[in-house]
Amino acid sequence: MRFSTERPPSWQACIGCGNEVVETDSHPRCTACGGLLEIRHRPPNLMAAELRQRFTERRGGQPGATSSGVWRFREIVLPSADVVVSHPEGNTPLLHRVALDRWAGIDHVLLKHEGHNPTGSFKDRGMTVGVTQAQPTGARAVACASTGNTSASPAAYAAQAGLPALVLVPVDGVAAGKLAQSLAYGAKTLLVRGDFDDCLRLVEQASDQLGVYLLNSINPFRIEGQKTIVLEMLEQLVWEPPDWIVLPAGNLGNTAAFGKALREARDWGLITRVSRLVAVQAAGAAPFARSFAGGFTLRHRVKAETVASAIKIGDPASYDRAVQAITETNGLVLSTSDAELLEAKAAIDASGIGCEPASAVALAGLRQLVRAGQVRPGDRVVTVLTGHILKDPGLLLRYHQEMDPPPPGANRPIEIDADVREIERVLQR
Ligand code: F0G
Numbered sequence: 469m470r471f472s473t474e475r476p477p478s479w480q481a482c483i484g485c486g487n488e489v490v491e492t493d494s495h496p497r498c499t500a501c502g503g504l505l506e507i508r509h510r511p512p513n514l515m516a517a518e519l520r521q522r523f524t525e526r527r528g529g530q531p532g533a534t535s536s537g538v539w540r541f542r543e544i545v546l547p548s549a550d551v552v553v554s555h556p557e558g559n560t561p562l563l564h565r566v567a568l569d570r571w572a573g574i575d576h577v578l579l580k581h582e583g584h585n586p587t588g589s590f591k592d593r594g595m596t597v598g599v600t601q602a603q604p605t606g607a608r609a610v611a612c613a614s615t616g617n618t619s620a621s622p623a624a625y626a627a628q629a630g631l632p633a634l635v636l637v638p639v640d641g642v643a644a645g646k647l648a649q650s651l652a653y654g655a656k657t658l659l660v661r662g663d664f665d666d667c668l669r670l671v672e673q674a675s676d677q678l679g680v681y682l683l684n685s686i687n688p689f690r691i692e693g694q695k696t697i698v699l700e701m702l703e704q705l706v707w708e709p710p711d712w713i714v715l716p717a718g719n720l721g722n723t724a725a726f727g728k729a730l731r732e733a734r735d736w737g738l739i740t741r742v743s744r745l746v747a748v749q750a751a752g753a754a755p756f757a758r759s760f761a762g763g764f765t766l767r768h769r770v771k772a773e774t775v776a777s778a779i780k781i782g783d784p785a786s787y788d789r790a791v792q793a794i795t796e797t798n799g800l801v802l803s804t805s806d807a808e809l810l811e812a813k814a815a816i817d818a819s820g821i822g823c824e825p826a827s828a829v830a831l832a833g834l835r836q837l838v839r840a841g842q843v844r845p846g847d848r849v850v851t852v853l854t855g856h857i858l859k860d861p862g863l864l865l866r867y868h869q870e871m872d873p874p875p876p877g878a879n880r881p882i883e884i885d886a887d888v889r890e891i892e893r894v895l896q897r
Contacts (some may be wrong), residue, residue, distance in 0.1 A: 477547050480505045480688060483788060491548060492684035494605035495570070504788055505688045506728070513541045516737035520542060523703060532556060540694045545692045545734060546597055548607035549888075553599045553629045555586040558696055562704045562850070565819040566877030567865045572831055573838040577849045578710070580701050583823055587649060587859060590697060590722065591621035592852050594690030599625040601689040609634055611674055613667035614684075615718070615778050616646030617855055623655035634680060636660050636667040641777045643712020643824070643860035657696040657698075663772065665699060665783045668719075685721025686785045695732070700752055701850055702739060709743040710848040714830045714837075717747035717756055717801070718779030720790035722854070736800050743850075745799035747790065748833030750774035750826070753781055756790065760801035764791050775806045778826035778855060800842070804832040807875075810867060814877030817864075822857030 480489045483505025489495070491507070498505055507747075512519060526540035533539045539627065542549060543677060563579045582590035595846070599622065602610050610626050611634040612618050619635035619642075626633035633655040637647065650657045660667045675682040685691065702709060707731070717723050730742040749757050753772035762768075772782035794801060804812075812835070813828035830851040837843040846878015857864070868879050886889035 475508075475510060477616050478507055479843045480511045481508050482506075483792070492604050494602075494607065494681060496672070496684075496686055504686060504786065506572045506789070507546075507688045509544060509547065509732075511736055512547075514543065519736070520703070520707060520738060523699070527559065535765055536560070537700050538596050538693050541696050541699050543735065544699070545696060546601070546689065549600055550594065550596075551600070551603065552844070553603070553625055554596050555592065555624070555628070555804060557592040557596050558700060559782050560584040560700070562701065563821055565821060567819045568815060568821075568831065571815045572807035572835045573845065574834065574843065574847070574849060575832065577831075577851060578787040579821060579851050579853050580697065581821065581823070581853045582697060583827070583859075584621055587617075587620045587624050588645070588856035588859055589617040589621065589824075590694060590852070591617045593696055594626075594685065594693040594721070594725075595621040595625045595683065597689045597693035598622070598683045598687055599629050599647075602631065602683070603629065605681060607631065607679075609680045610683050611635070611671050613637070613664060613665050613671040613678040614642075614646075615780060616642040617778055617859070618684065619648050619655065619657070620649035621654070623650045623653035626655065627653045631671050632656065634658065634674070636671050638663050638667060641780065643777055643863050644854075645859040660846040664781050665772075668785060672798055681861060684785065685724075686846040691725045691728060691789075692720060694722055695729035697722070697852065698726050698729035699733065702733060705850075709739050709741060710850045711851070712746055712834075712843060712847060713743045714746040714849060715852040716751050716776075716779055716826050716829045716833050716854050717790070718753070718781040718784065718826065720747070720756060720784040722773060722852075723747045723793050724776060724786045724789030727790070727796055730797060740817040741823055742797050745793055745797045746833060746837065747794065747799065747801045749801070750755070750776045751803040751805045752778055754803035755782060756784055756787065757801045757803040759787075759791075760794065763883055764795070765897055776809055776825060776826040776829060777860070779829070800837070802833050804829050804836065808836075811876045814867070814875070816853070818877055818879075821853070823853040824855035824857060824859040827855050829851040
């Protein structure tokens with residue numbers, strides 16, 4: 469259906485067939501055609517300058533949800549939100565390290581570090597909105613499939629809201645930090661004998677048949693929250709968009725959110741031009757990069773394999789939305805090998821910043837584009853680090869302690885006797 473009277477402040481629309489439903493409808497997909505839904509907002513009735521001022525003033529205001537890096541943008545995230553479930557989240561730093569400029573071969577690259585969120589990944593920005601929206605729908609429980617971060621985040625937010633949480637993760641390959649978080653926050657954690665794509669199919673069936681509220685990024689409210697990564701970055705750059713925004717891509721929710729944020733920010737006068745988006749995948753899990761190389765004529769699916777377990781995804785759910793994001797921003801999609809992403813990660817870690825393996829594909833991808841001459845050294849670039857260094861301690865220890873021969877940047881620990889002369893010997897080396 470389509471609203472025949474004046475539309476409410478926000479509603480849901482299918483990006484496939486255009487079907488429209490009210491904001492409180494809890495179906496995760498379009499019930500007419502199975503397509504992906506998107507939240508539409510009536511343009512805010514404030515001038516852009518006034519909006520910008522509000523967003524920024526709230527940051528220094530009351531502690532709690534009002535100054536959250538998500539909810540201070542509430543006019544263009546979820547204006548109807550009343551009782552919000554907020555940690556709070558967001559307000560993450562935009563970092564710069566000369567060592568990383570050198571590594572990538574560029575004059576000045578900034579890193580927006582989403583690992584500084586409460587559960588250590590960008591997922592918290594979507595989850596605060598998703599869990600807030602679960603409440604008016606009367607959900608009995610919330611659920612998600614995950615490669616690890618998406619499960620850690622609703623585990624925490626559902627605990628705060630007093631809602632039962634169900635998370636489905638592949639039995640093998642979820643990083644230790646993420647699994648530990650889900651267990652500790654009290655989510656019912658199901659180890660599925662299968663990969664992420666199996667988990668997602670299964671949880672969609674559960675949401676259909678058992679009435680649990682789905683919190684994967686096909687849920688359009690997640691996308692609204694994740695838009696604030698871009699909004700906050702634009703604000704930090706005084707609303708002067710960078711030439712390029714480079715981000716890791718797996719299930720493609722974030723790529724979709726970034727495209728929507730740029731489109732709306734331009735439509736509502738917050739910015740005058742959009743940045744070009746670059747989505748980077750791991751080579752063993754790069755169906756979107758393959759589709760891009762073929763001009764998006766075919767949607768590819770693969771059996772995914774990569775050390776970056778967060779983005780080990782073969783059939784990304786937000787494909788259609790992400791195609792729109794890349795097309796509208798004249799963007800690019802590429803992939804990097806596991807060796808390249810590990811080298812980038814070692815450089816980011818050694819700069820004192822640190823991130824989880826999947827996050828590092830962004831910087832590895834940027835170096836590729838600089839070497840290929842597609843990004844010029846003088847371009848203004850922001851890369852997004854999606855998760856915290858401590859999410860995947862297992863891979864870190866293997867990289868530094870075990871891999872033989874030692875990979876670039878490997879920092880072997882040194883075992884010594886309890887004797888000060890041994891320390892002196894190490895210092896002299
Ligand atoms: N980086 C990290 C650290 C992630 O955890 C994910 C996705 C991505 C990048 C890719 O983002 O899916 O929006 O393209 N993790 C999901 C999860 C799939 O279950 O935690 P995307």
